[in-house]
Amino acid sequence: MKFDIEKAAPREIYNLLIGLVAPRPIALVTSMNEAGLLNAAPFSAYNYLCTDPPIVGIGVTNRPDEAFVPKDTARNIRRTGEFVVNVVTEDLAQQMNICATDFPAEISEIEMAGLATTPSAVVKVPRIASAHAALECREHTTLEIGRSRIILGRVVSIYIEDQFIDPAGPYVRSEELHAIGRMNGLGNYVRTRDSFLTIPRVPYSEWKKRQQ
Template sequence: MQFNVEKAAPRKIYDLLTGLVAPRPIAFVTSMDQSGMVDAAPYGAYNYLCSDPPILGLGIMHQSGPVYALKETALNIRNTAEFVVNVVTEDLARQIKICAMDVPKGSNKLEMARLDILPSAVVKVPRIRQAHAALECTVHTVLGIGSGDIMLGQVVSIFGEDRSLDASGPYVLATELHSIWRMNGLGAYVKTEGAFLAFPRLTYAEWKKDSAGE
């Protein structure tokens, strides 16, 4: 099948993109409104884009309806210029599911999910206490594109539990972190525990040697 993007409905394109650009890390974002109320919500359009300076990209679609409206996370980030990405791991799966719900205005999703917050090291927005790693960000750029926002956040502080880090690098011990990843928009996810594949980078000299032996 071939799909003409200009003629296809946005939902169809969404379904195709989220199924093909996968697996994707999940950003469990904490943000804060101007009164100090903390919100937490997961997003699957997320990745790191640059390391010097360290930049994360976060895509947040507007709420659909008669007219598009900013989601609470996008509004908070626009107003405070800060957010925290908490790393999603297997033991937080149920809490993430709760925080992804559409809830009545004024509801406290953190209380509903029985999650606690702790002060961040640099930004005012707190991180999730139960999260094993977190990235504190200040806004670098906000791009309003079509029916969504692309938030570029500059990482200003990184937290990671000792058990998930090798201090000699430091390196992240992904086999200890047990993060989970989004596969598509139909509730499909993958876990990393027991699924690692050793695939070292190939050098030109190794390629020449392998090719000569074919």
């Protein structure tokens, strides 16, 4: 099947893209408004984009039905300039999903999800206490593209529970962290346990030897 993007409805493009660019890591983003009201919401249009400087990117569409009203996360980050990416692992999956419910503004998703927060090391926005790892970020740039915003955040501090770090690298013990990924948007996620393929990179010197 071929899809002509010029003729396709936004929902169709969304369905296809999120099904094909998968699995995606999930950022459970905590942010605060000017009055200090805390917000949490998951985003899977998310990745690190470079490490020197350390930049992560998050794609946030505006609210559906209200053409140019940004989601609370995008608005908060634009106004207060800080946020925390809490890494979503299997044990946080249900609570992460509750944070995606479109509660009215006066209801706190964090409370509804039964999540507790704890102070961050550098930014004012707290992290989720039960998250095993978190990236504290300051807004670098927010690009407004059509009905969406792409938020670039500079990572200013990294938190990870000791048990998930191999200090030798340091490397993250990914096989123990049990992060989850989002698939096609039908409520489907992927576990990262028992699914590791280890494929070491081949340096050219090694490659040449193998050809002999």
